[in-house]
Amino acid sequence: MSLATPQPRTSRTDAGHLIAALAEQMQVPFEQVDEIYWEQVDRLAADARIHDFLAVLALRNARAILRSGCRLEDSSSS
Numbered sequence: 001m002s003l004a005t006p007q008p009r010t011s012r013t014d015a016g017h018l019i020a021a022l023a024e025q026m027q028v029p030f031e032q033v034d035e036i037y038w039e040q041v042d043r044l045a046a047d048a049r050i051h052d053f054l055a056v057l058a059l060r061n062a063r064a065i066l067r068s069g070c071r072l073e074d075s076s077s078s
Contacts, residue, residue, distance in 0.1 A: 015037065015038075015041075016034075018037070018055065018059055019034050019037050022059060022062060022063060022066075026063070026066045033062060033066065037058055037062045040058035040061040041055070041058040044057055044058055
């Protein structure tokens with residue numbers, strides 16, 4: 001018997017609005033924010049027992065990553 005991985009409650013459409021708003025706020029390309037956001041959702045979902053706040057936490061983490069500039073520096077060196 002295999003256990004299905006629980007899916008976050010935020011739909012791609014809802015997340016798209018959140019991601020677009022963050023991309024505009026941080027003046028970063030949508031694609032970059034999208035990638036960071038979904039990496040955070042996956043990371044958080046792996047250990048989460050309650051998935052109600054994954055979108056909020058993933059957005060907060062993505063914002064922190066973008067503010068720190070770590071991801072911006074990584075993508076500019078490619």
